[in-house]
Amino acid sequence: MMRRNELAGPFQVNSQRPPGFVLRERGQDFVLHCEDIPLPKLAERYGTPLYVYSATAIRERLATFNHAFRRVRHTICYSVKANSNINILRLLARQGCGFDVVSGGELERVLVAGRSAASKVVFSGVGKSRDEITAALKARILLFNVESESELRVLAECAKRLRMVARVALRVNPDVAADTHPYISTGLRKHKFGVPINSARTLYAEAAGSRSLKVAGVSVHIGSQITDAAPFAEAIARVADLIRELRSNGHKIDYVDVGGGLGIDYQEPRLKFPDYVAKYAQAVTKPLRGLKVHLLLEPGRSIVGPAGTLLTSVLYRKENDGKHFLVVDAAMNDLIRPALYGAYHEIVPVVQFGDLAAKKETVDVVGPVCESGDFFARDRELSRVEEGDLLAILDAGAYGMALASNYNTRPRPAEILIRGKSAKVIRRREKVRELYSAEL
Numbered sequence: 352m353m354r355r356n357e358l359a360g361p362f363q364v365n366s367q368r369p370p371g372f373v374l375r376e377r378g379q380d381f382v383l384h385c386e387d388i389p390l391p392k393l394a395e396r397y398g399t400p401l402y403v404y405s406a407t408a409i410r411e412r413l414a415t416f417n418h419a420f421r422r423v424r425h426t427i428c429y430s431v432k433a434n435s436n437i438n439i440l441r442l443l444a445r446q447g448c449g450f451d452v453v454s455g456g457e458l459e460r461v462l463v464a465g466r467s468a469a470s471k472v473v474f475s476g477v478g479k480s481r482d483e484i485t486a487a488l489k490a491r492i493l494l495f496n497v498e499s500e501s502e503l504r505v506l507a508e509c510a511k512r513l514r515m516v517a518r519v520a521l522r523v524n525p526d527v528a529a530d531t532h533p534y535i536s537t538g539l540r541k542h543k544f545g546v547p548i549n550s551a552r553t554l555y556a557e558a559a560g561s562r563s564l565k566v567a568g569v570s571v572h573i574g575s576q577i578t579d580a581a582p583f584a585e586a587i588a589r590v591a592d593l594i595r596e597l598r599s600n601g602h603k604i605d606y607v608d609v610g611g612g613l614g615i616d617y618q619e620p621r622l623k624f625p626d627y628v629a630k631y632a633q634a635v636t637k638p639l640r641g642l643k644v645h646l647l648l649e650p651g652r653s654i655v656g657p658a659g660t661l662l663t664s665v666l667y668r669k670e671n672d673g674k675h676f677l678v679v680d681a682a683m684n685d686l687i688r689p690a691l692y693g694a695y696h697e698i699v700p701v702v703q704f705g706d707l708a709a710k711k712e713t714v715d716v717v718g719p720v721c722e723s724g725d726f727f728a729r730d731r732e733l734s735r736v737e738e739g740d741l742l743a744i745l746d747a748g749a750y751g752m753a754l755a756s757n758y759n760t761r762p763r764p765a766e767i768l769i770r771g772k773s774a775k776v777i778r779r780r781e782k783v784r785e786l787y788s789a790e791l
C-alpha cells in the first residue's frame with residue numbers, strides 16, 4: 352500500500368485515517384478502503400448514504416486511551432451519545448469498557464449490549480426523570496453524576512423507595528473556558544451544567560446526611576471537541592482542591608470523573624493519536640497526583656469519530672451563475688454537524704484516478720434537503736468527480752448517526768461494521784413506511 356502522504360503533487364494529502372480508512376492502489380488509481388474492504392463494494396451492496404465503521408480503529412483507539420492512563424487506576428466509560436449503536440457498545444463492552452449514559456434509553460442500550468456492563472455505568476445529565484433514576488438504581492449502576500440540589504433530593508427519594516443506596520458524585524461547574532463551539536462548551540458559570548464549585552460543599556454535606564445516598568466522588572465535564580490540554584488541567588486542578596477540602600471535612604471521595612471532551616483533528620492531524628492522548632493523560636492526572644482516586648473517563652468522539660465515514664453518491668453536478676454544486680444523496684438529516692456547528696469534515700473521492708487527480712475544482716457539497724443549511728462543505732477544493740461517483744465524508748463516526756433524523760421523511764442510512772475482510776450490517780436502512788407507521 353502506498354502512503355498517500357508520501358505522494359507529491361495533486362493528491363489529497365490528508366485523506367487517510369489509519370487503521371480504519373486507507374487509500375490503496377488499484378492499477379493507476381487509488382481506492383479508499385475500510386480495513387480490507389473497498390468502499391465501492393459496500394456502496395454497491397448496501398446502497399448509499401451509508402455509515403461505515405472500522406472495528407479495528409475503535410478497538411485501537413480504546414486501547415490507546417487505556418495505555419495512556421495505565422499508571423493510574425481508571426475506567427473508561429465511553430460516552431454512549433457519540434455513537435450508540437448496540438453493536439459498537441458490545442464491541443467496547445467486550446474490551447472491558449464502561450459507559451457514560453444520559454438517558455434511560457441509553458442505559459437500556461447498554462444493558463442490551465451487555466448486562467454486566469451496568470456496574471461500570473455512570474449516569475450524567477441535568478434532567479434525569481424519576482423513571483430514569485429508578486431504572487438506573489435497579490440496574491445497580493456505578494455512579495450518579497448529580498447536577499442540582501433538586502436532583503439530589505429526587506435521587507434520595509427514589510433510592511429510599513427501593514431501599515437502596517445510590518452512589519453519588521456531584522458534577523461541579525469549574526468556571527473554566529474551553530475553546531470550542533459555544534453549543535458544546537459546558538464548563539462556564541453561565542451554562543446549565545453542574546453545580547457551582549463554591550456551593551458544592553453544602554450539597555456534599557446534604558448528601559452525606561441522607562441514608563439513601565453515599566458520597567463517592569466528584570465529576571466535571573467542560574465541553575466537547577477541546578483540542579488543547581490546558582483547560583482540562585485547569586478544571587481538574589480546581590477539582591483536586593475541592594477533593595482535599597471535602598476529604599478534610601470527612602467525605603469519602605473514591606472516584607473522580609473527568610468527563611469527556613478530547614477533540615479530534617478534523618483537518619490536519621497535528622500529533623499522532625498516542626502522543627496526543629498521552630498529553631491529555633498528563634494534563635488530567637498531574638493535578639490529581641497523590642490523591643489516590645479512581646479515575647473515570649468519558650470519551651466519546653475521540654474513540655469513534657475517526658473510525659467512521661459517511662459514504663455518499665453524487666446525484667447531480669450543478670452550476671448556478673459560476674458557482675459549482677455537487678448534490679449528493681446524503682443530507683443534513685444524516686449528518687447535521689456542518690449545518691449545526693459549521694463543522695468541518697474532510698470529503699474525499701472514494702476512487703481517485705491518477706490521471707484526473709490534477710483536475711481540481713471549488714464546489715459546495717450539498718444534500719437534497721430543502722434548506723440552504725443543508726451542506727457538507729462550502730467552497731471546498733476537491734478533485735473533480737462525476738455524477739454517480741462516490742464521496743467519503745470522513746470522521747463521521749461520532750455524532751453522525753447519533754444525531755440523524757428523519758427530516759424530509761428521509762429514512763436513516765444503514766450502518767456497517769468492518770472487521771478485516773468481514774462486513775456486518777449493524778443497522779439496516781430504514782424503510783419509508785416505518786417512518787409514518789406510528790401515525791396510521
Ligand code: LLP
Binds near residue numbers: 476
Ligand atoms: N460526558 C458528558 C457529560 C458529555 O456531556 C459529553 C458530551 C461527553 C462526556 C462526551 O464528550 P466527547 O468526548 O464526545 O467530546 N454533538 C456535538 C457534541 C456534543 C457533546 C455533548 N456532550 C458535536 O457533534 O460536536
